[in-house]
Amino acid sequence: MNIGRRLIAPTAVAGATALSLATLSACSADGSGSVSSGGKLKVTASFYPMQYLAEQIGGSHVSVTELTKPGVEPHDLELTPRQTATLGESDVIVYLKGLQPAVDDAIAQSGVRNTADAASLTSLEKHGTEVDGHSHTTGDNNTGSTGEVAGADPHIWLDPVKYAQVAKGVEKTLAKADPNHADTYAKNLNALVKKLDALNTEFRDGLKNRTSDTFITTHAAFGYLAERYGLVEEAISGIDPETEPSAARIKALHTLAQQKNVSTVFFETLVSDKTAKTLAGDLGVRTDVLDPIEGITAKSKGSDYVEVQQSNLKALQKALGAK
Structure with a gap:
């Protein structure tokens, strides 16, 4: 017999088991x-x-x-x-x-x-647009049929x-x-x-003295932000960034950009910038990043939500002629 081995009394085993179960219970979520x-x-x-x-x-x-x-x-x-x-x-x-x-x-x-x-x-809201360029705050999300296209916007x-x-x-x-x-x-x-609250104040004060209200984005992510500060977002595609814009929508954006003196077409970091840059080239305007902050990467202009939003504010100020 191995004298290094010790027998453990049944009562000790039971006590240890009860203690373990109690510990596990205390350390696990039970709702x-x-x-x-x-x-x-x-x-x-x-x-x-x-x-x-x-x-x-x-x-x-x-x-x-x-x-x-x-x-x-x-x-x-x-x-x-x-x-x-x-x-x-x-x-x-x-x-x-x-x-x-x-x-x-x-x-x-x-x-x-x-x-x-x-x-x-x-509260979630529905953001939509008319395809002839008389828009609300978001872009065309269908094939270009007349009438307003609206859906619940999640970008709160x-x-x-x-x-x-x-x-x-x-x-x-x-x-x-x-x-x-x-x-x-x-x-x-x-x-x-x-x-x-401080960020809200920065946006409100930073966008007060502007020369334009309208900006163009890749997809309709900035409807809530636009409404908060009295701006008009025109999106190339709709709520879903993968949606292809209709020919009617592209035509409407050309007209609108000229009417509203749009200076910038914004693209973002997590989806292709090809359509935005093509449109900007056709319009003879510049491009810049407006980040919907769906993820932080090495390309993000900031290390967290607040810093990226402050970068977004600077980009909007430049695009809208805010001083």
């Missing part, structure tokens, strides 16, 4: 306020704007996983089996229903109880005011999942809202 192993809340964010909110509000008490990797166009996301499995292990999911159908389907099947849907935390994060409303809902979800750190989440939310 009623516990946190995951390691003491951090496991948060899954569908894409960068949701990730930013979760990290800013959660701080050191959350571990955030982003489903949409940097450089991937969020509208096109397809989940891998591993991502779907990870989603089901989340304590909290922060997403925007309607933007990424694959994510919506996976969340519906995940069984995760603590979810924050940004689309339900502020580009309006700092609406984004702050979403942030408040995210904070409530985090606090519900992890009430022990609710005070910290509330404090972090207040700091974030102050930053977004």
